[in-house]
Amino acid sequence: xxxxxxxxxxxxxxxxxxxxxxxxxxxxxxxxxxxxxxxxxxxxxxxxxxxxxxxxxxxxxxxxxxxxxxxxxxxxxxxxxxxxxxxxxxxxxxxxxxxxxxxxxxxxxxxxxxxxxxxxxxxxxxxxxxxxxxxxxxxxxxxxxxxxxxxxxxx
Numbered sequence: 001x002x003x004x005x006x007x008x009x010x011x012x013x014x015x016x017x018x019x020x021x022x023x024x025x026x027x028x029x030x031x032x033x034x035x036x037x038x039x040x041x042x043x044x045x046x047x048x049x050x051x052x053x054x055x056x057x058x059x060x061x062x063x064x065x066x067x068x069x070x071x072x073x074x075x076x077x078x079x080x081x082x083x084x085x086x087x088x089x090x091x092x093x094x095x096x097x098x099x100x101x102x103x104x105x106x107x108x109x110x111x112x113x114x115x116x117x118x119x120x121x122x123x124x125x126x127x128x129x130x131x132x133x134x135x136x137x138x139x140x141x142x143x144x145x146x147x148x149x150x151x152x153x154x155x
C-alpha cells in the first residue's frame with residue numbers, strides 16, 4: 001500500500017465534492033508505480049447513477065491502456081466499493097483494491113450500499129425491485145450463437 005496513491009484518491013473525492021459533481025468518493029488506478037487514471041464521483045454532474053469514482057477510474061484506465069482488462073493494476077479508493085463498483089472491479093480484472101472508509105461509513109453517511117448488498121443475496125422474487133422472468137428462447141439463441149462463434153473476443 002502506497003499512501004501517496006490513497007492520498008490522491010481522497011484528494012479526488014474532495015475535488016469532486018468541491019465542484020458539486022457528486023458524493024465524497026475518489027479513486028485512482030495504478031500500474032507499475034504510476035497513476036493511470038484519477039476520478040471522482042460524477043453522479044450529479046453527469047446525471048448518471050453509474051458515474052461512481054471507481055467506474056470512472058476503470059473507464060479512463062482502459063482508455064489509457066487501450067484494452068478492457070486491467071490485470072497488474074491496483075485500485076485505490078476513498079471508500080470500500082459499492083456492489084456495482086465491486087462488479088466492475090471483478091470484470092476489469094484488477095489485482096488489488098485498497099480502500100479507506102468502509103461500507104458502514106457510507107451507509108452512516110446516507111448511501112444505500114447496505115440495502116443493495118442485502119438485496120443481491122435475495123432470489124429475484126424476494127427483492128424490492130420487481131423482477132419478472134420472461135421467455136428466454138431468443139436470448140438463449142443469441143448466447144448459443146456467441147458461444148459457437150470461433151472469432152469472438154473473450155472477456
